[in-house]
Amino acid sequence: xxxxxxxxxxxxxxxxxxxxxxxxxxxxxxxxxxxxxxxxxxxxxxxxxxxxxxxxxxxxxxxxxxxxxxxxxxxxxxxxxxxxxxxxxxxxxxxxxxxxxxxxxxxxxxxxxxxxxxxxxxxxxxxxxxxxxxxxxxxxxxxxxxxxxxxxxxxxxxxxxx
Amino acid sequence: xxxxxxxxxxxxxxxxxxxxxxxxxxxxxxxxxxxxxxxxxxxxxxxxxxxxxxxxxxxxxxxxxxxxxxxxxxxxxxxxxxxxxxxxxxxxxxxxxxxxxxxxxxxxxxxxxxxxxxxxxxxxxxxxxxxxxx
Numbered sequence: 001x002x003x004x005x006x007x008x009x010x011x012x013x014x015x016x017x018x019x020x021x022x023x024x025x026x027x028x029x030x031x032x033x034x035x036x037x038x039x040x041x042x043x044x045x046x047x048x049x050x051x052x053x054x055x056x057x058x059x060x061x062x063x064x065x066x067x068x069x070x071x072x073x074x075x076x077x078x079x080x081x082x083x084x085x086x087x088x089x090x091x092x093x094x095x096x097x098x099x100x101x102x103x104x105x106x107x108x109x110x111x112x113x114x115x116x117x118x119x120x121x122x123x124x125x126x127x128x129x130x131x132x133x134x135x136x137x138x139x140x141x142x143x144x145x146x147x148x149x150x151x152x153x154x155x156x157x158x159x160x161x162x
Numbered sequence: 163x164x165x166x167x168x169x170x171x172x173x174x175x176x177x178x179x180x181x182x183x184x185x186x187x188x189x190x191x192x193x194x195x196x197x198x199x200x201x202x203x204x205x206x207x208x209x210x211x212x213x214x215x216x217x218x219x220x221x222x223x224x225x226x227x228x229x230x231x232x233x234x235x236x237x238x239x240x241x242x243x244x245x246x247x248x249x250x251x252x253x254x255x256x257x258x259x260x261x262x263x264x265x266x267x268x269x270x271x272x273x274x275x276x277x278x279x280x281x282x283x284x285x286x287x288x289x290x291x292x293x294x295x296x
Contacts, residue, residue: 051241076240078272081265136242143242 037096037151043089046081048149052141054112055151061097063110068093075111113138125160134161190250190257194288200281210290213283218275224287226274233296249294257288 037056044053056064068090072080081089097103107115122138129135134143141148147157198205214224214232228236232248247253257263271279279287 049243049245050238051243072272078269080269134242137240140242 039151040089040092042085043092046085046089047079050077050079051139052148054139054141056093056096057098057100057103058112058115059093059098059110060103060106061094063106064093064097065090066110075109111139129160132161189259190288190292193257193260193263194285194292196260197281197285197288201285203282205282205285205289207286207290207293210286210288214287214290220274220276222274224270224274232291233294249291249296251292251294252296257292 039053047053059067067074068086071086072078102115102117105115105117107113107118112118118138125144129144130138132143136143141153144158144160145153146159147154194205214228215230217223217226222239225232226239227245228248233252235247236245237243238245246255248256250256250258267279267284271277271283
């Protein structure tokens with residue numbers, strides 16, 4: 001191999017590496033951006049009465065559509081809203097739904113907590129932590145993610161209750 | 163302008179000024195009066211308390227999430243999210259917005275009873291809650 005050819009190969013390798021790295025960061029940025037869409041006031045008002053106003057980027061649009069079409073039977077409770085508000089929230093959720101690598105999966109029962117990425121991210125949490133009275137449900141993000149309400153799920157702001 | 167007209171107008175203006183804030187503060191009582199009128203009977207706080215604490219064929223009672231002492235905060239039974247106190251004496255926002263009250267009665271009665279609550283049931287529960295002191 002000539003020196004010239006070798007340097008070309010090297011350049012191609014370098015470009016590929018940079019591109020891969022770039023895509024990785026882009027995917028991460030996409031995930032964290034998705035968590036921080038400023039919430040629609042009505043979304044917080046209606047949905048955060050019972051649970052965290054989950055960032056819309058944590059589910060794909062198809063999942064949000066099913067969730068919003070089934071509010072009268074919402075994971076064991078009646079969460080029905082008037083039709084106009086349901087339409088408004090659905091449109092906003094679908095417009096801001098996840099599009100990154102994670103959100104391509106429609107998790108079982110459209111539960112964020114059953115998505116493969118969610119399970120993987122939480123595999124170090126001891127089984128006993130999940131059943132603590134302060135936690136109760138894996139949907140209770142704020143039990144450990146102290147800044148979840150601000151859409152910040154970074155490791156820096158995790159405090160496991162005891 | 164006749165003197166009587168002036169007196170009437172003055173009384174009307176004073177009345178409006180006085181009533182303005184009073185109407186807002188009296189909202190829970192007004193809503194209660196509305197439900198009682200719809201029910202065609204006086205509300206019973208005792209019945210309301212019983213209703214609030216009893217399960218009605220399904221898994222949950224009102225108290226499951228709102229607590230047996232609704233002058234204090236409750237906690238959503240499945241998500242663990244804190245729920246602000248339900249008694250107006252402890253939480254001025256409660257029963258101050260008719261549409262909100264109807265929305266929550268519709269949803270929560272469906273969760274607890276599997277049907278909508280009657281006007282009499284709503285009046286009973288509200289009369290108990292309004293009478294609670296912090």
